[in-house]
Amino acid sequence: LCLAEDLADLKQRLGRMLVALTTDGKPITAEALGVTGAMTALLRDAIHPNLVQTMEGTPALVHGGPFANIAHGCNSVLATRLALKLGDICLTEAGFATDLGAEKFFDIKCRQAGLTPDAAMIVATARALKYHGGVPVPELDRENVAALTAGLDNLEAHVEAVRQFKVPVLIGLNRYPSDTEREYAAVRERCQRLGVEVYVADVFGRGGAGGEELARGLQRLLATERSGFQPLYALDDPITVKLDTIARRIYGADGVEYPKRVERQIVQAEALGYGRIPICVAKTQRSLSDDPTLLNRPRGFTITVNELRISAGAGFLVAITGDITTMPGLPRRPNAERVDVTPEGVITGLF
Structure with missing residues (x-):
């Protein structure tokens, strides 16, 4: 569904699903079983993107959630096309990091949908960099510039990965209360050497206002650098x-x-x-x-x-x-356990 261009395309995709092989090795598809129409009927309304409102009252499209570690990790092509039509700038997330969501966004979604991304934003945190530098999780709230500096090798790998696709890149550093200016300075120093701009964002703490500097940085990148996007490999490659x-x-x-x-x-x-x-x-x-x-x-x-x-x-x-399992996992207490409806019909526990 997330890669479908329209209802007709979705129906074709459902029909070509490989269900089994015959005893002589020939494919048996969903179309051959005569169930394509029934499956399309079930998904007729699900193909439409969902227009939702953020907590600050701005519009957002939420449609599809394939995990990037086991699937292609991108929202629907239809939602992306709608956002491109309705807004001046379309921001879309690809799950996890460049090795998963970004690579699949570029090589699968963009290639198939004919999309040319103008820029890419890598989201990082000082905590994650310290973790990659060898700091145990219970100690991540403590300043550790040496460990963070070591962990910057990981960030450098992600920057290099995006540049493989000839797309301009910048970094958004999500602020945590335990972050220090010395840690930010270490990140800025490495990013300067890499030739990539980095901006601290505090959207969680301050809402949209906390992301204005990052947004302006993105606008400057779009105005000064042109994308030469190209997929990593050719489809004809073995x-x-x-x-x-x-x-x-x-x-x-x-x-x-x-x-x-x-x-x-x-x-x-x-x-x-x-x-x-x-x-x-x-x-x-x-x-x-x-x-x-x-x-x-x-x-x-x-x-x-x-x-x-x-x-x-x-x-x-x-x-x-590796040992990856393709059954998605949930936290010990999924959010669904907190959602309820009162006798008056009021939904509770959403936030």
Whole structure:
């Protein structure tokens, strides 16, 4: 649904979903089972973007929430097109970091929808940089410029990843109450060396006013730099070449390893005609590698693909790496537990 251009396109995508294979290896699709119409009927209204209001009364479009670690991590193409039509500037989020949401936004969503992003904003925090520099979670509220400086290698990797796509980039540094000016100075110094602007944002604490400096910085970037956007790989590249390109140029890996079973799955996917579609890597969000314990900017590692799945409806191949599970998780107490309706019909617990 999130990649569908309209209802007719959604119906086609539902119809080409690969359900199974015959005993002689031929594909069985949802269309062959005669259920495409019924599925389209269920999703007829779901395809329309949701117009919502922020807490400051401004409009926003919320539509689709595929996780970037197990799916392509972007909102719907329809919502993005609507935002581009209704506003001067469209801001859209790609989940997690550049190795997941951004790479998939560029290589899957933008490529398929014909979108050319004018700029990219990397969101960072001093806390996360200290964590990548080796500080345990209970100690992240303490100033530690040395650890933060070490963790800046991770931020540098993300800046380099965005630049692989020839898109102008800036950094938004989300403020936490425990942040210090010495920590901000260390971030600014590294960013200056990288040739990228960084702006501290306090939208959580001050609302829209806390993001004005960042917004003006984005406007300046849009006015002074032009995007030369290009995807990372060609669709005609073999599956293994696409995976190797992502692993080396975005993750910083030395290469990709495939068990024999996965090698057979790759051969099968190409034989079925799915060799010329994008790759969607399912990978941990906690590391640039496929090992969540390898923090900062790991080097000297390889990515292991444990399974290759065909998502024919979405139009991409899913490469399952490491120990990632594709069942989304929830917090110990999901927000749904706090939502209720009073006898008078008043909804409570939304905020």
